[in-house]
Amino acid sequence: MAQLTYRDAVRRGIAQEMRRDERVVLIGEDVAAAGGVFKTTPGLLEEFGPRRVLDAPISEQAILGAAMGAAMTGLRPIAEIMFSDFLAVCWDMVANEIAKTRYMTDGQVSLPLVIRTANGGGLRFGGQHSQSVENWAMAVPGLKVVLPATPADLIGLLAAAVRDPDPVLVLEPKALYPVRGEVPDGELLDTLGRARVLRTGGDATLVAVGAMVPRAVTAAERMAEQGVGCTVVDLRSLVPLDVRTLLDAVAGTGRLFTVEENPRLCGWGAEIASIVAEEAFPALRGPIVRITTPHIPLPSADTLEDLARPSVSRITDTVLKALG
Amino acid sequence: MAQLTYRDAVRRGIAQEMRRDERVVLIGEDVAAAGGVFKTTPGLLEEFGPRRVLDAPISEQAILGAAMGAAMTGLRPIAEIMFSDFLAVCWDMVANEIAKTRYMTDGQVSLPLVIRTANGGGLRFGGQHSQSVENWAMAVPGLKVVLPATPADLIGLLAAAVRDPDPVLVLEPKALYPVRGEVPDGELLDTLGRARVLRTGGDATLVAVGAMVPRAVTAAERMAEQGVGCTVVDLRSLVPLDVRTLLDAVAGTGRLFTVEENPRLCGWGAEIASIVAEEAFPALRGPIVRITTPHIPLPSADTLEDLARPSVSRITDTVLKALG
């Protein structure tokens, strides 16, 4: 058992898979010689050599296209897109090519590839370097989407993603890179599509992913001090989605709150709210409430950014008010 | 009053605005000399000349970039993206540049521009030419999104979009291009963000947009024959969203059904379901049910495509079953 930062966990997760399987290769901008702009990949070039760890030009379409072409012909590429915002410049590769090709070819083409990217706000980077694109990604059929919230989850889910026969988008909350967590020794391998219940309580269910998970947990702790019991669910994976755990949690509390870093409209929270409103309607004892970033681009100034993203106090205030 | 096809309405709408305002220009692939691949723009080159109606190379990023740069410096461009699927190749321009620039510059830059595009399925074009991208678009803060379902609505909403000071995405359901509708004579100007209640009934509210509107109406007619009364709402605009009309309609029936052409996850239907589950919870008398295309790319074969998109019979079956 070691204490690792999330950032170091990324390196360890990639190294674990590259050691295991010669077909795993890493491609991205500044990932090789420089070890990544977030320092998530240092030492990999040294260990695995320039054949397997490759610096790419600023050509995101070519990076993902290369990953796709390699995946369909025998490799298992991990492609880094530096910031998830940049998925917009290669969205065709993600949404039209990688996600759809297996279906359109009726299963002839398999695409075992991973796209890793730094996601979300908190670093005062402004509107084009802070987005939470889980709401874009979940809307695309054919793409698996995971959002690990701890170093151990990152390693286990990244390994599962690399070994998965389908394309997986791994969203790394960049605000969590410096955060430490316990990581067991040895090989870690997790399962895609399993949510985790982090605490249980009878009054409300809070569902979160990524950087919002620790905030939801802290909010739940504070509310517990006031006698309000919350179940907190970390979805961990948006596709596949662990609907069973979600419905069970809501059944136990009758109230659903989402905590979402993404701008408000059409987020994963809207999706799970809709699932619950359809499939667990009888269990609901009150409105479903989404706690989100407003439907705005993220501003750069620290005070404004802090106002925008759901905070512990906004979570507790919203939940307590809704519970009346 | 004339009978116009949706296709001809597009031409009339554009011509109306170009006659009115010299700053309005049209740019796109094959829009000028050829009159558009869907024949939505014939005659415009002849009337307005090559200065105002321009054929572009296959460079969607350049097309939208040009529209953006022109809009911030005094023009009011209408940019055609031939199929909405191709928004993926210029998604950065849409999501990161056009949508965010006003906010990031604190209002210094205005972007009065329109992106028009043929959206949705029904023509057996397969997974890369049939998408309903309203679920991508609505998730992007800073973008207005309209989806006119009739020729008259197209003209009025297109005119409103052209005169709007903010960027507007106009999604034209390509399955509707050959469909005729009544169009009043003279200038048409509609208002963004007003839904329309197409019929009222006490048992269920059906909400639809675009090509699903006629299907929802037909389904409601069939159900009326069986004594089940449906209110049918055509949202017409997703951003701004007419939440008041939506909530009123649900208050009147207690049951909400969405009819969505987009793949299931994180669609506009999820958004309005969530709004209703939060703001109209006491009015709800049963689960909210979304009737959508499954979460798959659209297949090409006619029989499969027909199975995939919500049909009149799927709508009636689903509603009647849910109402018990």
Next chain:
Amino acid sequence: MNDNPCPDVQLELYRRQVEVRVFEKRAYDLFLRNLVKGTSHLSLGQEAIAAGFGTAMRRDDYTFATYRGHAHTLVRGAPMAAVMAELLGRDSGLMGGKGGSMHLTSVEHGVMGSYAIVGAHLPIAVGAAWSAQYRGSGQAAVCFFGDGATNIGAFHEALNLAAVWRLPVVFVCENNLYMEYTPIASVTAVPRPAADRAAGYGLDPLVVDGNDVEAVYGVARAALERARTGGGPSLVEALTYRHGGHSRADPGKYRPAREVEEWLARDPVSGYRERLLRRGIPAKILDDIDTEVRAAVDAATDAAEAAPPPAPERLLSQVWTDGGSSWRN
């Protein structure tokens, strides 16, 4: 020294062109009979390019095609009946009716897909070539695209990356003078949309008569050889012309009559037939090929027409490798 390919190859070049020609004409007939339901983009007039490359490629090389990909798929040996059935949206279609005319794929025959977003497959072909290089397999990837595709960003990114990594990929621009309905010259800064860009990626400009199947074959062999021996990518511009419109909906009226006439006179299929006859190949041999091909296309058509529509279960299949489409646990 005789520069001509050996006789077997000559007949193969002839046969493949005829196959494409007869198949595409049949596809057009079936469209007129409303049996091809979606869109389709034919290679009538452009047969020599697919035929020349298809003949030069190794069995395990990779093909990446566009929506105008019937020809490129057939020349690799993909079964004609399955291709035809795919156009008709039948269960026996190459992709069970899911892809349609624009997405023909036959991995078994090295056809790694037909892509309907202009330019998208260039970077993907780069990836296949990267993988071939990584695995040391000696395979090459051949990526076909149109003149119009040279103006989209993905073209630029793919060419640069392929050149930097010296990848075994051959980019083949079929310059048929038009994007859909717009002349390429009116939207391109240089006269040769591909060849005039080659230097920007450190490559030589290669222009070939795309209606001369032997010329194409020769360029293909050289480019594939270069690819396999570590020489890196090539960018070939093949000059050609489509006999019909852009797609099934287009009568192609925007083209000057004289231009059409000139190019019809340079028909690659009948032109090659005449050349072979001049070289002394007996007409009977060519006629036999024609007859065989027609019989094959007839058989494929009959089989496709007789095939049932896709089983409804297909709808929700093969989003994922587990065979299904479920997004939930």
Next chain:
Amino acid sequence: MNDNPCPDVQLELYRRQVEVRVFEKRAYDLFLRNLVKGTSHLSLGQEAIAAGFGTAMRRDDYTFATYRGHAHTLVRGAPMAAVMAELLGRDSGLMGGKGGSMHLTSVEHGVMGSYAIVGAHLPIAVGAAWSAQYRGSGQAAVCFFGDGATNIGAFHEALNLAAVWRLPVVFVCENNLYMEYTPIASVTAVPRPAADRAAGYGLDPLVVDGNDVEAVYGVARAALERARTGGGPSLVEALTYRHGGHSRADPGKYRPAREVEEWLARDPVSGYRERLLRRGIPAKILDDIDTEVRAAVDAATDAAEAAPPPAPERLLSQVWTDGGSSWRN
């Protein structure tokens, strides 16, 4: 004939370089004091390019910059205090704290934005030039970007369209040898990432010493003149070097010491000062400029530090032209 710009211009070129130099050093200090909270990308070492172009541009010309855009914004006359306040995320910031260092914009001064997605602003600059041409305003757009941006698709699309429509736009590639930490030569197929691509758009290759402010000024004047007189776009590659790392987080250790030394010796600011002294301009005049600039930067810093954080109401403002952010009726 004397090729030097006239004395006023020389002093202006000097002053603008010094302004950028002193401002950027101050920005770095403020970052070290943790007052600049987000990232920032400085133009230390690259001052001559912004200064040369800024001096050559007309008041109503358009500037399009990248995340490394402090210099390009300041040389157009944007108020230093507001720029500084924006870096500090204050209410008095150029964009009220919403954009930050990477998105400096001052429409009033022709600065149409700083864009943080590599390559995105090239097509946007094309649009501004299109509008200028349409309106017959005689304005030109100048678009600055790095060597790394030449490998992204948007570069290609923008150059082609600008050339086809002969638009009044000047593309300025500041080749500082590195993208973030990766040498541009290792990821680019040609030695000159911009100039070697010019021919692909029918343009002449233009390379200029980006550390020689007068050389830049000369190229800028010629390109702007060409733009205004219907000659179409230009693509300029200015060779330069950044003195520090890519952004605030980067110490720049990946660069060979020798390379850094050589380029430090070619410092554009002190180099130009020496040149002016050699030409007989009294040191006093230059010293006075230095003093004035320092005072201005001090004042801007004080004002920015004293300014309050953005009013919380700003958070939900200016998504739309009505001033608000509501998405519902």
